[in-house]
Amino acid sequence: MKKTLLFTILTFGLFFSSEAFTAQVGVCGSCPNDCIMKGGVCTPCSISGYTCIYPENEAQQITGPDDILECCAHCSDCRSSANEATCYGCESGYYLSGGTCYPGVACCSGCSNCNHTTGVCSACGSGQYLSGNRCYSCPTVSNGTCTSCSSSTNCTSITCNTGYILQGNSCVVNTCPTIQHGTCTSCSGSTCTNASCDSGYYFDGGYHTCKAQVACTTSNCAACSISTGICSQCKSGYYLNTSNNQCTACSGVPVAQGGTCTTCTSASHCSTATCTSGKFFSETDQSCIEALSACPTEPEKFSSCPTEICNSCVSCSLNGATKYFCMGCKEGYHQTTVAGVVKCVPTCPTGCSMCTTPTNCTICIDGYALINGTCKTCAELYPMGHAVCITCNERMCTSSKTWGVKACTDANGVTNACVEENQEGTKCIIKNTDECLKKFGLK
Numbered sequence: 001m002k003k004t005l006l007f008t009i010l011t012f013g014l015f016f017s018s019e020a021f022t023a024q025v026g027v028c029g030s031c032p033n034d035c036i037m038k039g040g041v042c043t044p045c046s047i048s049g050y051t052c053i054y055p056e057n058e059a060q061q062i063t064g065p066d067d068i069l070e071c072c073a074h075c076s077d078c079r080s081s082a083n084e085a086t087c088y089g090c091e092s093g094y095y096l097s098g099g100t101c102y103p104g105v106a107c108c109s110g111c112s113n114c115n116h117t118t119g120v121c122s123a124c125g126s127g128q129y130l131s132g133n134r135c136y137s138c139p140t141v142s143n144g145t146c147t148s149c150s151s152s153t154n155c156t157s158i159t160c161n162t163g164y165i166l167q168g169n170s171c172v173v174n175t176c177p178t179i180q181h182g183t184c185t186s187c188s189g190s191t192c193t194n195a196s197c198d199s200g201y202y203f204d205g206g207y208h209t210c211k212a213q214v215a216c217t218t219s220n221c222a223a224c225s226i227s228t229g230i231c232s233q234c235k236s237g238y239y240l241n242t243s244n245n246q247c248t249a250c251s252g253v254p255v256a257q258g259g260t261c262t263t264c265t266s267a268s269h270c271s272t273a274t275c276t277s278g279k280f281f282s283e284t285d286q287s288c289i290e291a292l293s294a295c296p297t298e299p300e301k302f303s304s305c306p307t308e309i310c311n312s313c314v315s316c317s318l319n320g321a322t323k324y325f326c327m328g329c330k331e332g333y334h335q336t337t338v339a340g341v342v343k344c345v346p347t348c349p350t351g352c353s354m355c356t357t358p359t360n361c362t363i364c365i366d367g368y369a370l371i372n373g374t375c376k377t378c379a380e381l382y383p384m385g386h387a388v389c390i391t392c393n394e395r396m397c398t399s400s401k402t403w404g405v406k407a408c409t410d411a412n413g414v415t416n417a418c419v420e421e422n423q424e425g426t427k428c429i430i431k432n433t434d435e436c437l438k439k440f441g442l443k
Contacts, residue, residue, distance in 0.1 A: 074090055074091045074094045074101040075087035075089070075090060075091070076089045076090055076091045077089030087099055087100070090106070093105075094106075095116055102116070104116030104117065105117065105119035107119055108121055108133065108134045108135050109135065110124050110128045110135030111123070111124060112124055112125045120133060121134070121135065122371065122372070122394050123371065123372060126147055126148070127146065127147055128149075129149045129150055129151060130395060132396075138152075138155060139152055139153060139155055141158055141171060142170070142171060143160060143164045143171040144158050144159055144160040144161055145158070145159050146158055147159050150381065150383060154383060156383065165184075165185045165186065166185070167186075176192055177191075179192055179195060179209050180209065180210060181197055181198045181209075181211075181212075182195045182196055182197035182201060182203065182210035183195060192208045197210035198210065201213060202226045202227060204227070211227070213226040214226065214228055214229035216229050216231060217229060218247060219246075219247060220235045220237075220249075221233070221234055221235070222234055222235045230245050231245055237249065237250050237251075237262060238250060239253075239265060239267065241267070250264035250270065252267075253267060253269070254270075254286075255273045255275075255281065255287065255288060256285070256286060257275075257279065257288040258275065258276050258279070258288055259273040259281055259287070262274060270286055271311065272311070273288065275288035276288065278291050279291060280312060280313060280314050280315055280327070281312045281327075282314075282327055283311050283327065283328050284328065289314075291314065291316060292314060292315070292316035292317070293316070293317055294316060294317060295316035295318040295323050296316070298337075298341065299325035299326065299341070299342045299343075300325060300326070300341050300342060300343045301318065301323040301324065301325050302323065302325070303321075303323065304324060305324045306326070306344075309329060309333050309344045309346075310327065310330060311327060311328035311329065311330055312327045312328060313325060313326060313327060314327050330344070332346060332347055332357075332358030332359075333346055333347060334347050349361060349374075350375070351365055351375035351376070352364055352375045359374075361374060367390060367391065369381055369392045369393050370394060371394055378391060378392035382396075382400075388400060388401050
């Protein structure tokens, strides 16, 4: 931004000279009075926080402070562009984001998920991979773009240019037949086996072409089949009536003792309900039950019902205050006893040993690495051809196991079979033993 300073700068009794100063773009040939040269730019020694740089394009006339451009605080690399100052680097102890310097440690260029406390990068942007806390460009692909990779040689996702399709790890000329409303991406001879269809169309594998999606006409439907238009899931507060494929309001599901059902799974099962004052809904009993006058000691108690983890709550009185405890846990949570207290705790996803919610993991089991709150298998993160990554972290594979064809010997040390060990470690005996052994030089 351009900084307007309508005042006269006094330094040791002298004023800012009105002389014209001429300089080329980005490099100071000389500095105005009260400015000192620092790294090719002029810095006024009497105006704290300023970086004097000259406007873009041609040599310009600097006549006073009104012509000075100013960058953000803590900027170490300030340049002019379109008569505005832009920061390209920050002082030590600060990092650049959106043209502003913030306190913290900068990560490598291209990092999409940076811990600014430690300077550790956990993920790179599209078309880059992480190695040794640095982001590197994915390998180039002829007639396409590698959008995701695990190393400089292993591309895991490729987008091919128009007129090309993906075969294996290469983009080849698309010789598949032309189809309406889409592009055939794989074929067997003149038969299309898969296609990328236009918006509003889907690929029908039986007819080998793109067909128009069938509109969903069921009221209060949340998800429909694109090929039939039949509803498969209803909106909250409705259940799918399988006899007519219509969404029916849960308010008609019976709840004993004066309750109104608000969410349900069928005509006979209510999940949540509103009850009259002094009562709570029990999903187990499908009924509104009187609140307890005294709280039991076992369940964990809350000042209000935590509906994000509980199916429903029981209200009770504890030392004159109303408290609540869970009656059944929400999907993704399960009931367990911790130090004598019954709690609803998150059910951690596959590969996760500790989590804060069913979808946010904090610690993974062996064979997995934590990436943005999700545990991913080492084999998935670091594909290695004829080997499988067994242990890893978010930056590298730490141990691996090779696999392939090998000789199998009996208890007497006699080779009697040829065994193939695949990536998952499963062993399959090959029937033609002699041919197999010769092929791999084992006989």
